[in-house]
Amino acid sequence: MKLIILSFTIILMSLNSIANENSQQSPLASHKTTNTEYPGAKLYVDRGCVACHGDDANTPNQPQYPKLAGQNKKYTIAQINDIKNGLRNNGQSIVMRGTIIVDHDEIDNIAEWLESLPIDIVADKLKTKGAELFKRKSCNTCHGDDAKSSSLSVYPKLAGQNKIYSLAQMKDIKNGNRDGGNSAAMQGILYGVNEQDMVIISEWLESLTEKNESSLNNVLDE
Ligand code: HEC
Ligand code: HEC
Numbered sequence: 001m002k003l004i005i006l007s008f009t010i011i012l013m014s015l016n017s018i019a020n021e022n023s024q025q026s027p028l029a030s031h032k033t034t035n036t037e038y039p040g041a042k043l044y045v046d047r048g049c050v051a052c053h054g055d056d057a058n059t060p061n062q063p064q065y066p067k068l069a070g071q072n073k074k075y076t077i078a079q080i081n082d083i084k085n086g087l088r089n090n091g092q093s094i095v096m097r098g099t100i101i102v103d104h105d106e107i108d109n110i111a112e113w114l115e116s117l118p119i120d121i122v123a124d125k126l127k128t129k130g131a132e133l134f135k136r137k138s139c140n141t142c143h144g145d146d147a148k149s150s151s152l153s154v155y156p157k158l159a160g161q162n163k164i165y166s167l168a169q170m171k172d173i174k175n176g177n178r179d180g181g182n183s184a185a186m187q188g189i190l191y192g193v194n195e196q197d198m199v200i201i202s203e204w205l206e207s208l209t210e211k212n213e214s215s216l217n218n219v220l221d222e
Contacts, residue, residue, distance in 0.1 A: 032056050032069075032117060040113030043106050048099060057114055064092060064164045070119035074153040076111040078181050088180035090172040119148050119159050121208050130204020137193050139201070142186065147205055154182060160209030166202035171195075 033055055035041045044050060044057065049068075053060050058069040068076065082088035083096050102110070125131065126146060134140055134147065142151050148159040158166060172178035174190040193201075 035113070038109070038113035038116060040106075040109035040111070043102075044110050044113060047102050047106060047110070049110065052096065052099075057117060058160075060162065062092075063162050064168060065162070066165045067161055068114050069117035070148070070160075071111075071114055071157055072150060072153045072155070073111045073115040075150075075156045076114055077107055078154060080107050080111070082180040088178060090178035091168050119157060119209060121146055121148065121159055122210060125204070125208050128204060128207075130200055130207070133197060133200055134204065137197065137201075138189060147208060155185075158205050161202075161205050163202040163206040166205050167198055170198045170202070 033041050033045050033050065052065055053068050056069060058067045060067060079088060083093045084100060142155050143158050144150055146159060148157040150157060169178060170190065173183045173186055
């Protein structure tokens with residue numbers, strides 16, 4: 001076990017230095033993690049989150065890894081703790097569990113910084129077939145019509161999320177592989193949602209924000 005953790009740490013350190021090199025080359029991408037207003041921005045880099053979730057927390061290095069930018073603070077804290085202590089064990093959670101060492105205050109700070117990042121929605125996408133299906137299946141009652149105004153702050157924002165990730169989570173919540181936190185609140189709804197519906201909805205969710213390049217441009221304009 002120690003050996004596994006050690007090799008994970010080495011991989012992480014090298015990923016980290018690649019990420020640092022990239023951010024040195026691109027002032028654009030490092031803009032948000034260099035924000036000194038939030039101690040969480042630096043912690044996010046120091047604790048290696050950047051290696052998997054990207055230097056703007058919005059461009060993960062694998063399409064099946066989640067975007068974190070803009071997420072509700074309470075939801076983020078709950079998920080990091082659930083993944084850390086094994087209550088959430090679905091999908092690729094183990095990859096993260098093996099690599100993170102963060103304490104309570106650090107989690108709180110990182111989550112606060114993540115929540116401060118914007119999720120900019122393309123308004124036209126709220127009038128599409130995907131939007132209609134999202135309402136017809138009552139997803140909006142908890143996640144909001146725009147998929148980013150959750151009814152409770154412990155419920156996640158979904159707008160802009162990678163479609164591969166969203167689809168996997170819906171399936172895992174439906175079949176019980178993901179049963180941590182408040183997943184039970186959602187599971188019942190999914191009996192009436194088939195795989196084709198889930199595909200349409202996850203594609204719609206991803207389409208709600210512009211591709212990452214332009215969201216980085218928005219940051220420059222700020
Ligand atoms: C080695 C890669 C890796 C590292 C390092 C990593 N994560 Fe993750 N993280 C993941 C993966 C993979 C998932 C999704 C697990 C799944 O498949 O369900 C995840 C999920 C999450 C989630 C849940 C997202 C959601 O929408 O439910 C949060 C929050 C999160 N990570 C935050 C962090 C933070 C903060 C750090 C640094 C302390 C970190 N991660 C480090 C890979 C990583
Ligand atoms: C009764 C409230 C409720 C309803 C209705 C609901 N959800 Fe959820 N959803 C949740 C909660 C709570 C979670 C987070 C579970 C946890 O705490 O780990 C979640 C998680 C998710 C996730 C994973 C997000 C992430 O970042 O990992 C996706 C995707 C999702 N919901 C999509 C949907 C879709 C699509 C529908 C409609 C078919 C729907 N939800 C209906 C409450 C709900």
